[in-house]
Amino acid sequence: MNKPVNPTEVQLGDDGPLYAPQKKVYPQSVSGTFRRTKWGLMAFCLGVYYLLPFVRWNRGLGAPDQAVLVDLPNRRFYFFFIELWPQEVYYFTGLLIVAALTLFLMNAVGGRIWCGYLCPQTVWTDLFYAVERWIEGDRRERMRKDAAKGTMKLERFAELLLKHSIWLMIAWWTGGAWVLYFNDAPALVWQLVTFQAPAIAYIWIGILTATTYVFAGWMREQVCVYMCPWPRIQAALTDEWALNVTYKYDRGEARTSLKKANELRALGHPVGDCIDCYQCVAVCPTGIDIRDGSQLDCIQCGLCIDACDAVMTKIGRETRLIGYDNDINIHRREAGKPPIYRLVRPRTIVYAVMIAGVGAIMLYALLNRTLLDVNVLHDRNPVAVKLSDGSIRNAYTVRLLNKRGFDRVIAIDVDGPANATLHVVGADSVTQDRPMIVLARDTTTELRILVTAPAENNPEKSIPVHFRVTDIGLGEVASATDHFVSP
C-alpha cells in the first residue's frame, strides 16, 4: 500500500511551478547614475508622447497642420514632411524591421536596455512607483502600512484614495494623448473638455486609461515576467559578449557582514566584498536578487548598481561590484587576466549593417517615391467594341493619384495602337487631342478613357498600350501599360 511521504521531501522539477502568486514588490528609493539616466529618459519619453500631437507643421492651405497625425477617415498618415497613403504602408514594415534590428543591436551591446529604460511598461510603472513613494513613503513605511491593513485608519484610506486618483489621472492623460494622434489635437482637446468629442474618442480614452492603470498600477513586473515575449526572445538572441547587469561573484563571494569580514580577514580567510546588505534586492522593481545571476525577471534597469555603489562608497570599497559585465570577464578575472570588452564583433557589425541597409533602402524609396501616379484597368465587358466605320475602340478606367498638396494640370498621352485617338468621358472636347485634366490636391481622380484606332492599321489581336501622364507645370511623369485588344 501507499507509503506515506513527507510532502517536503517531494522533488518538484528544477524549474519550480509555472506560476507563482504575485508578491507585492516595494522598491526602495535610490540615487545614482542609472537612476538619473532613468529619470532623464522617462522625462524625454513622456514628453515626446504627451506633447508631440501639439507640434504643428505647415503643409499649405486645406491640409492638416499637425506634425504627426493618423487621419483614418481620409486614409492619410502625416509625419512632419512625409505624407503616406494607405498603399504605402510598406514603409511601416521597413520601420518595424529597423526597430526590431535596433532592439537586437541594443541587446548585443548592453542587454535589456529597452526593458530597463525605454519600454512603456517600465516608464509608466516607474512613474507610478514614484507617485506611490511620494504619497505612502519609502519601502519600509509602505510595507508596514500594508501589513497593518486590518486596522485601516481614515488617514491611510485618504492616502490610498489620493494615490489611486493620481494614478487614474495619469492613466487618463495617457489615453487622452493617444487619441490626439488621430485628430487635430487642439480642436479635439476643446471638444473633449466641452463633451463634444465623438464617442469613439471617449471609448479609446477609457480603454487606455484602464490598461495604463491596471498595467502600471497593479500588474507591474508581472507584465514583464509573464506577459511579455521579449525576455524569452532576448535570452535566445544574446551571446557571451553582451554586457548585462551582473553581480561580479568573483569579487563578491563569499558574502560576509562587515564586522565578521574584518575578523575573518584577520585570521587570513578569503572574504568577498559583498556584505549581504540586501540593498540591491530592496531597490529592485521586479523584486529579484541579482546575485542569483542573469535571470528572466531582471529588466536590467541598473538600479541595483546604484544601490550597491552607494554602499561600497560608504564602506570604502571599490564600486561596481554590480555592473555591466559578462561571464567571460568574471572567469578571466578569476584566472588573473584583465577583462576584455568586445563591442565591435560580427554580431554587432551584422546588426548595424542590416539597420543601415534597411534604413538606406527606406530612405531611397522615400526620396524617389512617386507623387503622381496612374493605374489603368481595361474594361472587361466588352473587351473591345467595333464601331460603325469598322474601327476598334477599347475603354479603360484610369485612376490618377495626385499626392501633392496642391491642384495641378496633367496631360494624358497614349502610345501603342497606330493612329489611335483618345477621348476622356466628361472632359471638354476642345482638349481631346491631348486631354488636359485638373487633379485636385491630395486625391485620386477616376476617368473613363476611350481609345479608338482603325482596324486596318492594327491587325494584331492585342497591342501594348502606354498611358503617359505629364504634369504640365512640374514636368513629373507617370505611366502605366495595358493592352489594346481587337474583337
Add this chain to the structure above:
Amino acid sequence: MTKHSDIDHVSGTATTGHEWDGIKELNTPLPRWWVITFYATIVWAIGYWIVYPAWPLLWSHTTGIWNYSTRAEVVTELANLEKVRGAKMATLGSAPLAEIEKDPALLALARASGKTVFGDNCAPCHGTGGAGAKGYPNLNDDEWLWGGNLEQIMQTIQYGVRSGHPKTHESAMLAFGKEGVLKKDQIVTVANYVRSLSGLSTSPGYDASAGAKIFADNCASCHGDQGKGNQELGAPDLTDKIWLYGSDEATLVETISNGRSGVMPAWVSRLDPSTIKALTVYVHSLGGGK
C-alpha cells in the same frame, strides 16, 4: 463540497474519498473565477431569453421585451441609406441632363448609380457591360437605332420600343416574304444589294440593277435612298459595319422575309426619374453617346 478530510500524502491535496484498488481520486475543485464565470454565463443566457427572441413556440416564437428583429433592422438601414442617397439623387434629378457629364461629381454619381441600375434591369438583354447580343443592340458602339444623344437615349429608356406604352417607338419592319410583298428570288436579290451597300461580297449571278430597284421600291422609304437608315423610324444604317442580326445572306433573307420587331420594355413606370437620368448618363458614357 466533499466533507472528507482524507489528505493525499504525495501531493498534500484532499481526496474525494473515492478509492479504486488503492488509487484515490484527488479533489481538485474548479478555480473560483471559473465557476463564477460559468454561473455568470447562465445568468446572461436567461437575460438574453428575456430581451431577445429566443424560444420557438408552436406557430411563432418568443419575441423578447426589446422586440428586436434582424428584419426590422434591415428595413431601418435601408431607410437610412435611402435618406443618405436621397439628397444626392435629388441633385441629380434636378440637374439639366446636358450638365451632368460636365460636373465630375455628378458624372461619377450618375455612372455609379447607373451601373447598378443597369445591372439590375438592362443586363439580362444588353449584357452586364452593355455589349449586347444578336438582336440586342451593343450600347458601347456609335450606331443607334433610335438616336444616341442624351434626350434620345432617355426617351428610349422611358418608353421602350414597341412596348405598348402610348409614347413608345412603334414602327416595325414589314415581313416582306410572309406578307407576300416580295417573292423569294426578289428577297435574295435585295439581300445581296444590301450586302453591297457596305462593301460586302455578293453572290454570283446577282443582278445589281434589279436589287437597286427592289430596294428603292420597298426599303428606301424607311432605310433611305442610300440605305443610311432613319432614327425616327428605328431603321438601321445598312451601309456601316454594324449588324444587329447578322450580315450573311441567309440572315438577311430571314430578316427581309419575316421582318424584325425587337421589343424593349418602357421603364418610366418602374424606375423613378432620377434613376432614369442616371441610367441615361451611364449608357451615354459607355462610349457611343452622341
